[in-house]
Amino acid sequence: MFNALVMSQDDEGTASPEVKSLALSDLPEAEVTVAVEYSTVNYKDGLCLSPKGGGLVRKYPHVPGIDFAGTVEESSDDRYKPGDKVVLTGWRVGEAHWGGYAQKARVKADWLVPLPEGLSTSQAMAVGTAGFTAMLAVMALEDHGLKTGHGPVLVTGAAGGVGSVATAILANLGHEVAAVTGRPETADYLRSLGATQIVPREDLAETTKRPLESETWAGCVDAVGGAMLARVLGQMKYGASVAAVGLAGGAALPATVVPFLLRGVNLLGIDSVMQPYDNRVRAWQRIAKDLPMDKLDAMVQPATLSDLPKLGADILKGQVKGRVVVDVN
Numbered sequence: 001m002f003n004a005l006v007m008s009q010d011d012e013g014t015a016s017p018e019v020k021s022l023a024l025s026d027l028p029e030a031e032v033t034v035a036v037e038y039s040t041v042n043y044k045d046g047l048c049l050s051p052k053g054g055g056l057v058r059k060y061p062h063v064p065g066i067d068f069a070g071t072v073e074e075s076s077d078d079r080y081k082p083g084d085k086v087v088l089t090g091w092r093v094g095e096a097h098w099g100g101y102a103q104k105a106r107v108k109a110d111w112l113v114p115l116p117e118g119l120s121t122s123q124a125m126a127v128g129t130a131g132f133t134a135m136l137a138v139m140a141l142e143d144h145g146l147k148t149g150h151g152p153v154l155v156t157g158a159a160g161g162v163g164s165v166a167t168a169i170l171a172n173l174g175h176e177v178a179a180v181t182g183r184p185e186t187a188d189y190l191r192s193l194g195a196t197q198i199v200p201r202e203d204l205a206e207t208t209k210r211p212l213e214s215e216t217w218a219g220c221v222d223a224v225g226g227a228m229l230a231r232v233l234g235q236m237k238y239g240a241s242v243a244a245v246g247l248a249g250g251a252a253l254p255a256t257v258v259p260f261l262l263r264g265v266n267l268l269g270i271d272s273v274m275q276p277y278d279n280r281v282r283a284w285q286r287i288a289k290d291l292p293m294d295k296l297d298a299m300v301q302p303a304t305l306s307d308l309p310k311l312g313a314d315i316l317k318g319q320v321k322g323r324v325v326v327d328v329n
């Protein structure tokens with residue numbers, strides 16, 4: 001038997017979470033059984049923990065948790081054997097498949113990545129989907145020409161999970177980082193991660209009729225989307241790129257094509273869920289090399305399975321700072 005946070009639906013179709021004891025035979029069929037050590041809380045986890053499942057959860061009872069790290073217990077796939085340390089992010093685990101808010105998980109071997117050298121299972125979950133995606137965004141900006149010395153790189157939603165990790169990685173790589181936040185009280189925290197400039201959210205929240213403003217940013221990791229992304233496009237330097245990661249501020253994009261046509265600005269889409277294996281391994285290796293562990297430690301708040309309902313609601317309100325590490329045991 002093992003503990004799991006299970007979402008169950010009532011007669012009205014409203015789901016609620018409860019920590020329950022499950023048997024191994026309750027787990028779905030798949031090749032690899034993992035003893036989960038840590039999970040985390042991403043924005044998507046907030047949606048999966050909500051009463052309607054955020055449109056992501058199809059079937060109840062359901063075990064959420066889009067990320068986990070732990071040790072292989074049983075494997076019918078040659079790539080993994082008992083004792084191997086593994087990480088999982090994406091592949092709709094925690095949404096369409098049972099996820100990491102449990103002491104055991106059973107998943108396809110294709111979805112796992114060996115724990116990168118230099119990271120513990122707890123540090124891997126301090127990174128989680130949010131940090132992994134931040135790394136993918138930085139890699140995409142680099143692949144499109146971002147170099148140090150080009151000017152400040154903007155990070156939106158900076159005090160959140162994606163934003164915190166992006167800030168720490170970019171600063172460690174030697175970039176000037178301008179951190180956009182709606183929480184002025186996080187300024188010291190953002191500076192401690194390496195931000196050199198704090199941009200109040202209001203400065204970028206209002207839409208403008210001008211499709212182009214002065215050329216300010218050499219790159220951008222955008223976790224917010226919506227009107228803020230539209231505004232930022234018009235402030236990019238000639239030929240610079242924006243990595244579009246999130247929609248914390250909205251899914252609409254009230255923009256013009258003018259920055260693309262007159263300044264050669266690039267809008268790069270970042271998806272972490274279906275990312276191919278080789279690029280996953282590359283991103284995790286870059287995380288182990290380019291994300292300073294003392295900065296990562298400073299982002300973390302610890303939690304347990306029973307804290308998750310509150311944390312899920314908090315992250316949807318933009319009230320979680322940095323990264324949560326959930327000790328499922």
Ligand code: NDP
Pocket residue numbers: 041042043044129130133156157158159160161162163180181182183186201223224228244245246247248249250270271272273315316317318319320322
């Ligand atoms: P967090 O909640 O930790 O961070 C989001 C941050 O955005 C908040 O902390 C807040 O930062 C800011 N924010 C929240 N609401 C608003 C608003 N209305 N207007 C402007 N800013 C706002 O979430 P995550 O970091 O886990 O995820 C961020 C986004 O990235 C989400 O939309 C998520 O779905 C998406 N995502 C996408 C992935 C992909 O594969 N493309 C993978 C992972 C995440 P502050 O307080 O500093 O202003």
